[in-house]
Amino acid sequence: MSRADPKYSRVLLKLSGESFKGQRGYGIEPEAVNYMARQVRDIHQMGVQLGVVVGGGNIWRGAEAEAEGMDRATADYAGMVATVVNALVLQDALERHGVDTRTQTAINISEVAEPYIRRRAMRHLEKDRVVVFASGTGNPFMTTDTAAALRAIEIEASLLLMAKYDVDGVYEADPNVYPDASKIDFLTYRDVLDKRLQVMDTTALSLCMENKVPIIVFDLFEAGTLQCIVEGERLGSLVAEKQPV
Numbered sequence: 001m002s003r004a005d006p007k008y009s010r011v012l013l014k015l016s017g018e019s020f021k022g023q024r025g026y027g028i029e030p031e032a033v034n035y036m037a038r039q040v041r042d043i044h045q046m047g048v049q050l051g052v053v054v055g056g057g058n059i060w061r062g063a064e065a066e067a068e069g070m071d072r073a074t075a076d077y078a079g080m081v082a083t084v085v086n087a088l089v090l091q092d093a094l095e096r097h098g099v100d101t102r103t104q105t106a107i108n109i110s111e112v113a114e115p116y117i118r119r120r121a122m123r124h125l126e127k128d129r130v131v132v133f134a135s136g137t138g139n140p141f142m143t144t145d146t147a148a149a150l151r152a153i154e155i156e157a158s159l160l161l162m163a164k165y166d167v168d169g170v171y172e173a174d175p176n177v178y179p180d181a182s183k184i185d186f187l188t189y190r191d192v193l194d195k196r197l198q199v200m201d202t203t204a205l206s207l208c209m210e211n212k213v214p215i216i217v218f219d220l221f222e223a224g225t226l227q228c229i230v231e232g233e234r235l236g237s238l239v240a241e242k243q244p245v
Contacts, residue, residue: 033089040226053151075140105138106133106147165221169219188240212240
C-alpha cells in the first residue's frame with residue numbers, strides 16, 4: 001500500500017530492452033518481467049495514470065544489424081517488431097497482476113494491438129488503464145528514447161521516468177568502467193547536452209527541453225524506488241529546467 005499520496009498524477013515510464021533480459025545475456029527473463037509488472041501495479045494502485053514505452057534491444061538492435069551490412073531502415077523496422085514482443089509480454093504480466101492494460105503500436109499490427117491514436121490513449125488513461133506504447137515512433141532512424149519523450153508530451157505527462165538496469169542515476173562517467181565516478185543528483189537539459197552525458201539521445205532531450213518535461217533517471221530494480229519517486233522523494237538523477245525548491 002502507498003505510504004503517501006502521489007505527487008504526480010500522470011507519468012510516462014520508459015523501459016529499456018535491457019530491463020527485459022534481466023540476468024540473461026539476451027531475450028526475456030520472466031522473473032524480470034514479473035518484477036516490473038509488480039512495480040507498475042503498485043503505483044497504478046496509488047491512482048497514478050501511467051503510460052509505458054518499451055525498447056527492444058534485448059531482442060534486436062538496428063545499429064548492430066546495420067554494422068553487419070543490413071539496410072538501416074529495414075533493421076530499424078525489425079527493431080520496432082521486437083518492441084511489440086516486449087510490449088505483449090509486459091501486457092500479459094500486468095493483466096496477471098490485475099492491471100487493466102492496452103498496447104498501442106505506431107505501426108499497424110491490428111491482430112495483436114491497437115494502433116496508436118492519441119485521443120484513444122488519453123481515454124484509456126482516464127479509465128485507469130495502463131497504456132503500453134510499442135514500435136517507437138513508427139519511423140526508422142528514431143530511437144525509443146525519442147518515442148518516450150514524444151509520448152510523454154502527447155499524453156501530457158508531468159514526468160518522464162527513465163528506468164535503468166543496475167544504474168541508479170546519471171554519473172560523470174560510466175560507473176561500471178570508473179567505479180569512483182560521482183553520481184549527479186541534478187542537471188539542467190543544457191548540462192546534459194554540454195557534458196555529452198548518456199541520459200538519452202539528443203532528439204529526445206531536445207523535445208523534453210522545449211516542452212519542459214522533467215526527467216528522472218533511476219534504477220527500477222532497486223525495490224520500491226519507483227513508488228518513492230512518484231510520492232515525491234528525491235531519488236535517482238533529475239534533469240529539468242531548474243533546480244526544484
